[in-house]
Amino acid sequence: MINDKKVLFSGMQATGNLTLGNYLGALKNWITLSDEYECFYSVVDMHSITVRQDPQILRKRARALLTLYIAAGLDPEKNCIYYQSHVSGHAELSWILNCYTYMGELNRMTQFKDKSAKHADNINAGLFTYPVLMASDILLFQADVVPVGIDQMQHLELTRDIAQRFNSIYGDVFTVPEAYIGKVGAKIMSLQDPTKKMSKSDENPNGSIYLLDDPDTIMRKCKRAVTDSEAQILYRDEQPGVKNLIDIYCACTNKTADEVVREFAGKGYGDFKTAVGEVIVSVLKPLQDEVARLEKDKVYIDSIIKNNAEKANYYATKTLCKVQRKVGFPDRIR
Numbered sequence: 001m002i003n004d005k006k007v008l009f010s011g012m013q014a015t016g017n018l019t020l021g022n023y024l025g026a027l028k029n030w031i032t033l034s035d036e037y038e039c040f041y042s043v044v045d046m047h048s049i050t051v052r053q054d055p056q057i058l059r060k061r062a063r064a065l066l067t068l069y070i071a072a073g074l075d076p077e078k079n080c081i082y083y084q085s086h087v088s089g090h091a092e093l094s095w096i097l098n099c100y101t102y103m104g105e106l107n108r109m110t111q112f113k114d115k116s117a118k119h120a121d122n123i124n125a126g127l128f129t130y131p132v133l134m135a136s137d138i139l140l141f142q143a144d145v146v147p148v149g150i151d152q153m154q155h156l157e158l159t160r161d162i163a164q165r166f167n168s169i170y171g172d173v174f175t176v177p178e179a180y181i182g183k184v185g186a187k188i189m190s191l192q193d194p195t196k197k198m199s200k201s202d203e204n205p206n207g208s209i210y211l212l213d214d215p216d217t218i219m220r221k222c223k224r225a226v227t228d229s230e231a232q233i234l235y236r237d238e239q240p241g242v243k244n245l246i247d248i249y250c251a252c253t254n255k256t257a258d259e260v261v262r263e264f265a266g267k268g269y270g271d272f273k274t275a276v277g278e279v280i281v282s283v284l285k286p287l288q289d290e291v292a293r294l295e296k297d298k299v300y301i302d303s304i305i306k307n308n309a310e311k312a313n314y315y316a317t318k319t320l321c322k323v324q325r326k327v328g329f330p331d332r333i334r
C-alpha cells in the first residue's frame with residue numbers, strides 16, 4: 001500500500017507504434033484508475049533491447065510513448081510514468097530473482113519460444129530471462145494488481161510463483177500480484193482480418209490504425225476495411241468486419257451498438273465507413289495535437305522524467321534493501 005491505496009504496475013514497450021486498439025482497449029480506461037490505485041507505468045526500455053534496436057530510434061520512441069501517455073490524460077503528478085532504465089533497482093532485483101527462477105520454468109514460456117523462432121539469429125540470454133525482469137518490475141513496487149493482456153498472463157503467473165517461492169524461504173517480503181480485471185475496454189480487431197486482434201506488430205499496416213496516423217490515412221484505412229457482401233449494418237458474429245467497425249464507432253462515441261445500428265439502418269457500407277473514419281479522427285486529432293504541444297515543452301517533459309524517476313527510485317530502493325538483507329548481502333556503511 002502507498003498512501004492507503006493499492007499499487008498498480010504496468011509496463012509498456014516503446015517498440016512498434018501504438019494502435020487505436022491499444023488506446024480504446026487499455027489506455028483510455030487507465031485514466032480513471034489513479035483515484036483508486038497508486039499507479040506506476042513504466043516505459044520498459046530494458047526489455048526492448050532483448051531484440052536488437054536502433055539506439056536513436058529506441059530513444060525517440062521511448063520519449064514519444066511517455067509523452068503519449070501524458071497526452072492521453074494520465075496525470076503524471078498522480079501516475080508515476082518513468083523509464084525503467086532510470087531505476088537501477090530493476091536490474092539489481094532481476095539478478096537476485098534470476099537465482100530463484102528455474103531454467104525449466106523459463107523454458108516453458110511461450111513468448112520465449114515465439115521470439116526465439118522469430119529472431120533465430122539472436123537468441124540471447126536476455127530474451128530468456130525477460131520474464132524475470134518483468135517479475136522484478138512488478139515485485140519491486142509491491143504491486144497488488146497488474147493490468148495485462150492475455151499474452152502476458154503466463155509471465156504474471158511466473159511472477160506469482162517467484163514471489164511465493166521467495167516468501168516461503170524468507171517470510172513476507174513480496175506482495176503477490178493479481179491480474180487486474182477491471183472494466184474491460186473495447187476489443188478492437190484488425191481492419192483487414194476481423195478475426196485477429198488489431199496489433200502494433202501486424203505486418204499489414206492497413207489492418208491497424210496507429211495513434212499518430214494523419215486524418216487522410218485514417219479515412220483511407222477505414223474505407224478499405226474488410227466487410228462482407230450482406231449489405232446491412234447489423235451487430236452480429238456472422239459479420240465480424242461490420243461488427244468491429246460498430247465496436248470502434250461505439251468506443252469513440254460512447255454510444256451503444258443498438259444506437260449505432262438504428263442510426264445507420266438502410267445506409268450503405270461506404271457511408272458507414274466514412275462515419276467511422278470521422279469519429280476516429282475526432283478522437284485521435286485532439287490526442288495528436290496534445291502530443292505535439294507537449295513535445296514542444298521540453299522543460300516540462302524533462303521535469304516529469306526526472307521527478308518520476310526519483311519517485312520510482314524511492315519505492316524501488318525500499319524493496320531492494322529489504323531483499324538484499326534477506327538474501328545475506330552485507331549492510332551498507334552510511
Ligand code: TRP
Binds near residue numbers: 013147152
Ligand atoms: N512484457 C510486457 C509486454 O510486452 C511489458 C512489461 C514489462 C510489463 N514489464 C511489465 C507488463 C510489468 C506488465 C507488468 O507487454
